[in-house]
Amino acid sequence: MLNLIIYGAPGSGKGTQSDLIIKKYNLNHFSTGDILRKEIVDNTELGQYANSFISKGQLVPDDVVIGMIANKIDSLDKDKNNGIIFDGFPRTVNQAVALEEMLKVRNLKTDLLIELIVEEEELINRLLLRGQISGRSDDNLETIKARLDVYENQTKPVTAYYEKLGKYKGVQGTGSIEEIFERITQVIEQTI
Ligand code: B4P
Numbered sequence: 086m087l088n089l090i091i092y093g094a095p096g097s098g099k100g101t102q103s104d105l106i107i108k109k110y111n112l113n114h115f116s117t118g119d120i121l122r123k124e125i126v127d128n129t130e131l132g133q134y135a136n137s138f139i140s141k142g143q144l145v146p147d148d149v150v151i152g153m154i155a156n157k158i159d160s161l162d163k164d165k166n167n168g169i170i171f172d173g174f175p176r177t178v179n180q181a182v183a184l185e186e187m188l189k190v191r192n193l194k195t196d197l198l199i200e201l202i203v204e205e206e207e208l209i210n211r212l213l214l215r216g217q218i219s220g221r222s223d224d225n226l227e228t229i230k231a232r233l234d235v236y237e238n239q240t241k242p243v244t245a246y247y248e249k250l251g252k253y254k255g256v257q258g259t260g261s262i263e264e265i266f267e268r269i270t271q272v273i274e275q276t277i
Contacts, residue, residue: 087112088193090171090174090247092198092200096211097208098265102265106170106269106273107170116172120153135149140228141228142231151179154187158188158191178246196252197273200253209230
């Protein structure tokens with residue numbers, strides 16, 4: 086069993102690398118961003134509520150995303166669970182504390198947080214490029230800058246939390262997708 090957090094700034098490639106990691110290690114993929122976007126597309130009440138934050142580059146309130154992740158964990162078939170990738174969660178220290186607690190009471194734990202390290206100019210370029218095709222309400226320059234501010238102020242402290250737990254590993258997130266995946270694989274192999 087391998088429970089992994091893939092962490093990084095907006096556009097650092099969390100979703101991109103998660104797709105490769107889940108295939109190689111046969112893991113469940115819990116992406117709070119994907120779950121919220123599905124709610125937005127389905128125009129549910131939760132989707133409308135979430136979009137009022139996402140379109141401004143703000144975080145969706147902790148209680149909403151924490152509840153979503155708890156439901157996902159409880160929906161797993163325990164006998165067939167090889168592990169989970171948490172992608173884009175936790176994004177605040179509050180979420181990190183809640184995640185560790187909800188795993189503990191279910192006799193589970195996180196093994197590793199992998200940060201994808203990418204400089205700001207590259208992040209902005211990637212997200213603007215994606216914005217040309219994604220149709221996402223948050224891939225425009227103004228919202229990208231707001232997301233990067235939120236990341237600096239609210240999400241960054243999550244790394245110190247996992248450093249203290251001895252579970253933090255940083256990986257350079259620039260280069261080809263395959264090169265980055267190779268770096269991530271090396272870190273995972275040192276852990277399992
Ligand atoms: P997310 O869906 O998590 O969005 P992201 O940070 O933009 O994505 P990611 O880092 O996965 O980037 P990707 O691989 O796609 O969240 C969106 C919003 O939802 C948040 O801003 C927030 O409002 C809300 N939300 C989500 N989780 C939440 C939580 N826990 N709490 C509160 N609110 C929450 O890559 C980006 C682009 O780069 C892609 O176009 C990709 O093709 C490209 N790319 C990837 N790797 C590359 C490489 N090596 N070289 C060049 N380009 C690359």
